[in-house]
Amino acid sequence: MSPGSDDVRRMLWVSLPDQRARRELYWMSRMPGTRVRAMARQEPVGEVDWIPSTYRRPIKRFVEAGALAWVRGLDEQDPLAHDWVASLELCSLVTGQASAWRRAARAAGSARPLQAVVTWENLPDQPLYRIPPYRQALNSCRDADLLLCMVDAAKDHLLANGFDEELIRVVKPGVDTALFHPAQEPTQEPVVVFASPLAENKGIDRVLQAMRIVRRSIPEARLRVAGRGPLEHLVRAEAEDPRNGVELMGTLDAAGVAEVMRSAAVFTTAPRATWKWTEQLGLAYLEALASGLAIVTTRCGTNDEAVHPPNHLVEDSAEALAEGILHHLADPVRRAEVGVANRRHALTHHDLATQCVAMGAAFSEVEALHRSR
Numbered sequence: 001m002s003p004g005s006d007d008v009r010r011m012l013w014v015s016l017p018d019q020r021a022r023r024e025l026y027w028m029s030r031m032p033g034t035r036v037r038a039m040a041r042q043e044p045v046g047e048v049d050w051i052p053s054t055y056r057r058p059i060k061r062f063v064e065a066g067a068l069a070w071v072r073g074l075d076e077q078d079p080l081a082h083d084w085v086a087s088l089e090l091c092s093l094v095t096g097q098a099s100a101w102r103r104a105a106r107a108a109g110s111a112r113p114l115q116a117v118v119t120w121e122n123l124p125d126q127p128l129y130r131i132p133p134y135r136q137a138l139n140s141c142r143d144a145d146l147l148l149c150m151v152d153a154a155k156d157h158l159l160a161n162g163f164d165e166e167l168i169r170v171v172k173p174g175v176d177t178a179l180f181h182p183a184q185e186p187t188q189e190p191v192v193v194f195a196s197p198l199a200e201n202k203g204i205d206r207v208l209q210a211m212r213i214v215r216r217s218i219p220e221a222r223l224r225v226a227g228r229g230p231l232e233h234l235v236r237a238e239a240e241d242p243r244n245g246v247e248l249m250g251t252l253d254a255a256g257v258a259e260v261m262r263s264a265a266v267f268t269t270a271p272r273a274t275w276k277w278t279e280q281l282g283l284a285y286l287e288a289l290a291s292g293l294a295i296v297t298t299r300c301g302t303n304d305e306a307v308h309p310p311n312h313l314v315e316d317s318a319e320a321l322a323e324g325i326l327h328h329l330a331d332p333v334r335r336a337e338v339g340v341a342n343r344r345h346a347l348t349h350h351d352l353a354t355q356c357v358a359m360g361a362a363f364s365e366v367e368a369l370h371r372s373r
Contacts (some may be wrong), residue, residue: 008035009363012082013048014074014094014115015040016067016352017055022046022149022254023283024118026089027173030352031360037082039071051077067092068133074098079105079113084363085118090147091128096137107335114145114366120280122153123303124160145367148359151281153302166369169362172305174355177284177347179254182292183262186336190221190329193264193293195257195284198229201277203270203298205231208238209318210270211246214325221245221329226252226260261291265335266328271300272316279303290346292339296324308345310338 013025013036022045029036029046037049044050051116057069071094079085085102087289088094095117103116128134147163149155149170158168192211196202204225211223222245225235226354261267267288271279278301285306295311297303298321307313312324328335337360 007033009033009084009367010082011084011086012034012077013038013040014071014085014087014098015044015053016092016094017041017069017071017087018055018067019088023155023173027352027359030356032357034363039074040079042368067094069093070097074101077101079110082113083367084116085113086118088118088206089190090117090119090141091121091126091134091138092164093133096133096140098102099137099140111207111370114149114370115141116146116333116363116366117141117144118148118150119154120150121157122151123276123278124157124279126157129161131292134179145370147364148362151302151305153280167366169365171355171358172350173222173281173283173286174352175283175290175346176254176343177290177350180261180287180290180346181261182339182343186292186332186339187263187265188332189265190218191224191264191328192221192261192266192268192325193224193226193288194269195226195252195260195267195287196282197268198225198227198231198235200231201272202229202272203272203316205230205234206270206298206316206321207268208234208246210268210321210325212244213318214329215245217326218329221311221325222247224249224260224264226250226257231238243244256336257287258291261287261293263292264294265332266292266325267293267322268296268325268338270298270316270321271303272298273300281306289342289350292343294328294335294338295342296328310334311342333334 026046029048033340038044039051039053054072054183055069074097085098087098104110147168150173154160155168194207198204214221214252224247226249228251235248239248282303295307298316314320314324
């Protein structure tokens with residue numbers, strides 16, 4: 001297989017119904033020499049040809065390891081117009097659809113499209129795989145051409161589930177290091193920022209508990225919370241009394257998150273595992289690294305792939321979280337050194353443009369394998 005006649009890789013991306021912006025689809029669109037068309041409910045960010053799409057959903061909620069939803073209209077797309085079909089997660093039902101669509105094209109004698117599946121999954125024994133629709137989707141992409149892993153643990157998960165190592169590539173995600181950059185002068189104010197969904201699995205309740213402990217030693221310490229979610233009422237109640245030092249920022253765009261990061265001294269979150277999810281990498285960590293912030297978070301899943309010493313990975317307790325936050329707030333000189341090291345790490349390992357080039361190289365390697373056969 002070779003890219004299209006105009007030497008542009010033509011990709012059809014099949015989105016989950018609630019797929020978040022500026023993530024996987026955006027990264028695909030940033031790969032050199034790639035033109036992406038996306039079937040999606042909402043208009044994508046970036047240079048993407050949008051196919052407005054609707055979904056059939058038995059239940060209206062997002063499941064972390066895959067969405068129980070089918071996109072309408074995939075069978076109307078011309079396989080010969082695309083070199084690749086790509087989607088997110090092995091057990092998402094749109095991935096199962098993409099597999100069937102690609103398989104039908106090959107049965108009709110077409111070598112195109114190839115199939116790529118992007119995965120973050122880090123649970124070798126993902127319980128969703130026991131549920132028939134998800135298991136069928138998983139098994140349907142065992143003959144995918146590329147399994148693109150966003151974390152090292154995802155490769156381990158694939159190997160544990162019997163996938164061919166030759167088809168696996170690991171490319172860590174990137175962050176816009178021009179948008180997310182340190183403040184010109186690091187703040188001397190004891191400001192802590194939480195920028196994640198306000199949900200139990202991200203631990204905003206634990207962060208609020210920890211900040212009460214922090215304020216016993218540093219009464220002027222403040223917490224800025226960016227996000228929305230089911231636990232928003234807890235933050236709102238805390239923010240109603242100005243003596244608590246909590247500010248609810250609401251939903252912010254990328255520029256707003258970058259600005260609030262630059263206003264802070266420490267980034268914190270407190271993820272905890274659910275029955276079907278554990279922290280994988282956490283893009284907010286990468287944004288904090290690029291912003292030159294010290295990070296304090298609970299140890300969960302494989303977030304150690306993003307958070308390295310001298311940042312703090314602590315046990316899931318308010319006391320341990322508070323101790324880590326106090327360690328950084330109390331020592332501005334050391335905190336600044338940590339920030340410089342974090343910025344350097346982000347530039348070296350998670351620069352968006354660099355990582356998108358690396359993702360494109362993974363696709364090119366697989367294309368070369370097919371040309372040689």
